[in-house]
Amino acid sequence: MTVKPTILIVEDEAKMRRLLELNLGEDGFATVSAADAETGLKLLQNAPVDLVLTDVKLPGMDGMEFLQTVKRLNAALPVVVMTAFGSVEMAVDAIKAGASNYMLKPFSLDEMRLVVRKELDVRRLRDENRSLREALHQRFEHPNIVARSAKMQEVLATVERVAPTNSSVLLGGESGVGKDMIARALHEKSRRASGPFVKINSTAIPENLLESELFGYEKGAFTGAVGSKRGKFELADNGTLFLDEIGDVPLPMQVKLLRVLQEREFERLGGTRTLKVDVRLIAATNRDLRAALEEGTFREDLYYRLNVVPIDIPPLRDHKEDIPELVTLFLARSAADSGQEFEGLTPEAMKLLMAHHWPGNVRELQNIVERATALAKGPVIDVIDIHLDPPRGRPPGSSTAALPEGMTLEQWEDEMIREALRRAQGNKSQAARILGLSRNALRYRLSKIGIEDEPEKDSSG
Ligand SMILES: Nc1ncnc2c1ncn2[C@@H]1O[C@H](COP(=O)(O)OP(=O)(O)OP(=O)(O)O)[C@@H](O)[C@H]1O
């Protein structure tokens, strides 16, 4: 505390008042003093007081009444009462009425110092506690992002913290949880907000075009390159580049990405000029990249470059308390689109939404609300307007029989891999496709089972 704490002294005996003023002043406190309670109250309203030291026996309004009035005005203000020796009951009454401490007259100046210090410390700690608690309860808000739940608040708190930095961020989370949305929020809250936000989705682009999309090309770099073109890295200069589905970037491209991340420079395809860019990178994946590291389908060095700050967005089933507000948001959007007003959902309809498992997360909720508004006959959405996607896989309630009797997950996985190979007649690329695995991931699993990676059988013959 750099500002001197101020103590209000209320004491009718002039000598005593003066003594207290002098000693507290010497101890580094600021003092204001009054000879009666009425003046004391006036002073209290005009000066920021940190502690009140008051006599109980006062002319006019007595000390007890004064204490009660002070507490009514400011319950957090510590009040120390001074009572004559032999009137301990009075002291007890004062404590009951809210005094934080008492001193029996005559007291030593040391004792007085001790009591005053202690009460000020208690108050300071209480204030610190409160501001800490307030900081913890600080609500983070972002337009169009619903984040009432603690889980989403945590996400927004991290966004707030890392947005102004240039650190790379790796967004994780299932499909539809809001990775795109958070990537944009990071950009909008950064100093690059006035710069471009450029997105590239590696799964949406054929592998052979990904490089030219990222780095651009010069005229004649390949057949069909009739002019030169800037890549996403160049387009994102002074802004943010969002690499969506980073887990699907093929290994050779990963090497090239790593170089740009390390050196912040690159050449266009077929070009010789080295280009430098100032780009903040945000990557997203709905796959477990750590598993991909183990399988050797994702480079470790690239992973650590990208994963400077990880933000994992929880699936909707883990923050269902956000559903009502999300529904309100999506209803308002539908209303804006269709010009039709919606009041909300019936309690039964809301119950239905709260009980759903939401495999498609917020995107699924958004679709279902949209569909409901199209079907609703009036301003209130009811159960019949809500068409949830049937649960995938096993029906609910049969959750215990996940694996065939007596089989471990690993054995079952091996069995699935063998089955896929059988169906693909030994063609590993095809087997990988059947399993939804990359060629590398399959190779890794085959080596675990002990199937040699012999040259591929030709499936065309
Ligand atoms: N907390 C939220 N508040 C408001 N809207 C949200 C929230 N979370 C997600 N959405 C909305 O849900 C939709 C899906 O989100 P988004 O596209 O960001 O998901 P994603 O994680 O990128 O999905 P994918 O992995 O399929 O790319 C978007 O329309 C987004 O605005």
Ligand SMILES: [Mg+2]
């Ligand atoms: Mg996305």
